[in-house]
Amino acid sequence: MDASIFANLGLGLQTAASAVNLAYCLFGVVMGTAIGVLPGLGPVATIAMLLPVTFGLPPVSALIMLAGIFYGAQYGGSTTAILINLPGESSSVVTALDGHEMAKQGRAGKALATAALASFFAGTVTTVLIALFSPPLAEIALKFGPAEYFSLMVLGLVASVVLAHGSLLHAIGMIVFGLLLGIVGTDVNANVARYTFGVPELLDGINFVVVAMGVFGLGEIISNLEKEGERSLLVKKVTGLMLARDELKAIAAPALRGTALGSILGILPGGGAMLSSFAAYALEKKVSRNAKNFGKGAIEGVAAPEAANNAGAQSSFIPMLTLGIPSNPVMALMIGAMIMQGIQPGPSVMTEQPALFWGLVASMWIGNLMLVVLNLPLIGLWVRMVSVPYHFLFPAIMVFCAIGVFSLANTTFDIYFMAVFGLAGYLFRKLECEPAPMLLGFILGPMMEEFLRRTLLLSKGNPLVLVSRPISATMLAIAALAMLTVLLPALRKKREEVFVEDD
Amino acid sequence: MIRREFILAAAAVLSCVSLPASAQAWPTKPIAYVVPFTAGGTTDVVGRTVAQHLSTALGQPVVIENRPGAAGAVGATYTAKAKPDGYTLMGGTISTHAINAGLYKNLPYDPVKDFEPITLVGFIPNALYVNAQLPVNSVADLVALLKKDANVRTFASSGAGTSTHLAGELFGDIVGVPVTHVAYKGSPQAFQDVAGGQVAFMFDQLTAGAGLVKAGKLKLLAVTSPKRSPLAPETPTMAEAGVKDFEMVSWQAVYAPRGTPKEIVKRLHAEIVKGLKSQDARDKLEKGISMEIVASSPEELTALMQREIPRWAALVKKSGATVD
Structure with missing residues (x-):
């Protein structure tokens, strides 16, 4: 077994390191970084557009390039989250919390360097994990039934309260609002349209990107324009791009914990990877010695979710490669690409096309190395972006948001809808309601409903399965514990001391 | 006077030739091929295969536009309302052009009246x-x-x-x-x-x-097909396995908006059928998505829809699944 792993990795490296494949890998990660940096443009739209181009390529090169775009976008996505508080994907919502605070304090370079290094670390570890343990890890994915997913989501939702650093009541209100938004669309079980008001574009629900671009992107722009004078003061002189020794030390443990959490959650195709950065942030806020600075520019609050996010992105390849089950739209596209190449995704890929499987795995590590080499020098360039006069910057952001949102389903409806969410985002700022918990409610709400109803359908209406299945029971117990720490009055007082933001 | 007659004659000649000329000139710009589902799915794979062959044959790019939503209804409605000038095509399926008619009480398009059938690509x-x-x-x-x-x-x-x-x-x-x-x-x-x-x-x-x-x-x-699939020759059909009257194959077809000029429909049909018979299309569709390629005439596609729509409406009714 061990010897064959080395032989396989050797074969993989040999495949991935050929001049042609290196070039496609580089193209993929550069492309991924670029679309990650541009707000609104995501890997799904990009890969969909590039799919026809890959037909002419050998399968390995095609997959190496597409994979590069995917994890490259995870690197790039943190850039806009940190610099202009605009998370393009659900995974970078939490990066924006502390990353943007760091940027406001003039530590944008350090935040970006932290994101890049944590991502590289996570990418390296997860590549090894895929190489060594893909098949047994895929077994874990199949152990998760609807009950387990539901309990995982409950845990995630309880943890989301931790995301807020302002009023607890506001945070819960925003979560509930997010849950309601998530309900819009066709109900999966009964096929009934809910809150669609006869608008066909709403039948499939509201797209996350539309909400995020509106609430974060446009909302931020509106409130910035209101106080343009103050804003220039917010961006202080950028100090030191590289991390000092003690800062490297501070991010080591969070990055490690984030990687562990992210790679486990990423294996679960039913929405695990999506939770990874949220979960890592919540965990870090509980265990970190620096917890009181979370939300105020804590470097740990950038390292942990960035590591988790990249680890989750990469381990989400495991169910796709070993079982042919895609865990997100990008993986579904990659499966489409494989089918067009005449390859049936599944366990046979590893045995029948070892060069393809191991070449792809090896390319992930090479691609991560390229990304860190590429991104560290670019940081200097990115941070200068913040000093661009705002009246040049905001129209550009708006244009990219509009393009990105349009690319989701080729419809102008989404752009108008984004504008509505922009106004909502402005209102939330005025009312001191933070949008991050709302987004988590928005993502988790419909999934929780789906999994709960499925659980009950399969158990013939008996809710006890949620506690009689061990994995599910464990997660619910942790959720209850977390809830207690928030709700117990004595502890609650302490929480407020710790979390209320002093403006 | 002679000059005036000449001009009139010239105008008459021009007006005669201009109609067929414009049809001959088609296509002069890229063609949109609407896929009413997300990229990477079956309809997308079919669409991209057809589009690739069509671009080569017509000398104009055929661009895939994914317009997913509401079981294909969003993309189908868009196509139904598009200008019938031969520059919009759509990959229709058993969902968009048969099941939805029985499933949705207020379907915003009519699968029969709003479309010009081009070809049945195949059964899956x-x-x-x-x-x-x-x-x-x-x-x-x-x-x-x-x-x-x-x-x-x-x-x-x-x-x-x-x-x-x-x-x-x-x-x-x-x-x-x-x-x-x-x-x-x-x-x-x-x-x-x-x-x-x-x-x-x-x-x-x-x-x-x-x-x-x-x-x-x-x-x-x-x-569930009437015959065994070449991809799984050992696997029996439902009928062979003892379940009678259980035939259920999904299908993929190409449509244009109703009113697209006959000449253009004819040309599209000829080119798509030629493309579907190529080795490349067979590799992608037969091996990739286990399709039985049919490449039918527009009339055969119409006949299929006439059989399928009432059949599925009855099944939907039986299952109790309807959507407003």
Whole structure:
């Protein structure tokens, strides 16, 4: 077994390191970084557009390039989250919390360097994990039934309260609002349209990107324009791009914990990877010695979710490669690409096309190395972006948001809808309601409903399965514990001391 | 005077030739091929294969536009309202052009009146999959188990009202066992739960579950087409396995908006059919998505729709799944 792993990795490296494949890998990660940096443009739209181009390529090169775009976008996505508080994907919502605070304090370079290094670390570890343990890890994915997913989501939702650093009541209100938004669309079980008001574009629900671009992107722009004078003061002189020794030390443990959490959650195709950065942030806020600075520019609050996010992105390849089950739209596209190449995704890929499987795995590590080499020098360039006069910057952001949102389903409806969410985002700022918990409610709400109803359908209406299945029971117990720490009055007082933001 | 006559004559000549000339000139700009589902799915694979051959044949790019939403209704409505000038095509399916008519009470388009059929690309058989842990090796075993054990009477589908849902309902109806439908958002998650043993069985596309069958997580019991599939020659059809009157193949077709000039429809039909007969298309469609390529005439496609629409409407009614 061990010897064959080395032989396989050797074969993989040999495949991935050929001049042609290196070039496609580089193209993929550069492309991924670029679309990650541009707000609104995501890997799904990009890969969909590039799919026809890959037909002419050998399968390995095609997959190496597409994979590069995917994890490259995870690197790039943190850039806009940190610099202009605009998370393009659900995974970078939490990066924006502390990353943007760091940027406001003039530590944008350090935040970006932290994101890049944590991502590289996570990418390296997860590549090894895929190489060594893909098949047994895929077994874990199949152990998760609807009950387990539901309990995982409950845990995630309880943890989301931790995301807020302002009023607890506001945070819960925003979560509930997010849950309601998530309900819009066709109900999966009964096929009934809910809150669609006869608008066909709403039948499939509201797209996350539309909400995020509106609430974060446009909302931020509106409130910035209101106080343009103050804003220039917010961006202080950028100090030191590289991390000092003690800062490297501070991010080591969070990055490690984030990687562990992210790679486990990423294996679960039913929405695990999506939770990874949220979960890592919540965990870090509980265990970190620096917890009181979370939300105020804590470097740990950038390292942990960035590591988790990249680890989750990469381990989400495991169910796709070993079982042919895609865990997100990008993986579904990659499966489409494989089918067009005449390859049936599944366990046979590893045995029948070892060069393809191991070449792809090896390319992930090479691609991560390229990304860190590429991104560290670019940081200097990115941070200068913040000093661009705002009246040049905001129209550009708006244009990219509009393009990105349009690319989701080729419809102008989404752009108008984004504008509505922009106004909502402005209102939330005025009312001191933070949008991050709302987004988590928005993502988790419909999934929780789906999994709960499925659980009950399969158990013939008996809710006890949620506690009689061990994995599910464990997660619910942790959720209850977390809830207690928030709700117990004595502890609650302490929480407020710790979390209320002093403006 | 002579000059005036000349001009008139010239104008008359020009007006005569200008109509056919414009049809001949088509296409002068890129053509949009609307795929009413997300990229990477079956309709997308079919669309991209057709588009690739069509671009080469017509000398103009044929661009795929994914307009997903509402079981294909968003993309179909868009195409129905598009200008019928030969620059908008659509990949229609059993969902958009047969099932939806019976499923949605207020469908914003008419699958028959709003479209110009071009060709039936082909049929795709569904297959009956069961969790590999279940002690069954044939359809008869499964039916016996369903009759005996109430705990396994569950089936998964890629969504309420899809052909995979209606297939399960029809199966339960024919074998005379009430089965509980568990809906998923798309096939992958449905496969995940059947492979994980949460749900007992499901119907889905033949190639979609091939990976999990190889991994030993699923068993393939039968195909739902009238004939065996060359991709799984050992697997019996439902009829051979003892379930009569169970024929259920999904299909893929190409449409243009109603009113597209006949000349253009003819040319499109000829070029698409030529493309579908190529080795490349056969590799992608037959091996990739287990399609039985038909490449029919527009009339044959119309006839198929006339048979399918009432048949599915009856099944939808029986299953109790409707949408406002």
